[in-house]
Amino acid sequence: MIKRLTAVAVLCTAGQGVYAQSADDANKSNNPLNLAPSLNFQNYYTPKLFGTNAHTNDFLVRPTIPIAPGDLIGVPQILRFTAPISIRPEADGGYKTGLGDVSVFDILLLQQGTVDIGVGPLLTVPTATSRELGAGKWSGGLAAVAVHSSKEGLLGGLVQWQHSFAGQSQRDTVHTATLQPFIIRNMPQGWYLRSTGTWTFDLQKNNYYIPVGLGAGKAWRSDTNIFNAFVEPQWTVAHKGEGLPQFTIFAGVNITFGK
16 A cells, blocks of 8 residues: 555656646746747738738747846846748739848846846837838837746736837838737646737827737757747737738747757
8 A cells, every 4th residue: 555655646746747847848938038049930820901801921030049148238138039021912902922120129137036027129120122011110119028937837928119210201100019918828748828919009000909819839848949839819809990900820839949
């Protein structure tokens, strides 16, 4: 009897250890303030826009590079670049495909622990290969991130604000703000539920749309790297303006390098 109880205790402890490891891997892969290099491939497909039958697609390549504290800046930094390959409708009913506007933000990690907090500048560069794919403006602003981490998952938000300061004079001024609340609920064996819709506000035109997502993903380890695949349908529950996403399928693969 004692041997059986001991065996059961060992199995339970091993199971808890496996769950803790898989939850930790999922948290590291999903936390935007994780201090590890990563490469993310993400795709937003919107089959229907409000007020039109056109569709859009954005395939994002997002490398993230951590920078150790130095003499000039005494806290860790996280550089994240976003290069979109976009599809947008044209006036004649066709579609244009090409590179969109590249953006980068530099987050200074001000606090680490149960709650991570980071703040830093962001910049959007008018790299679009055609008019339909970008704003034609240089824009700058600020980004701020807060993440609460536990074995159950992640709870946090990413706020970004930017305003154009140069570029093509005939193009509209860019003045936008976004809020991305995210909820990650860890499940056994690296599975998790997620909701990460980005609320977007056009402060220049007074338009907005607010999506709510519900999806699932799985994180797993290969040697020292963590792979993370997910899919998250997102529905717009409130909006003002035409040509905004009505329903979007968000999917991706994230690779976190290192320990």
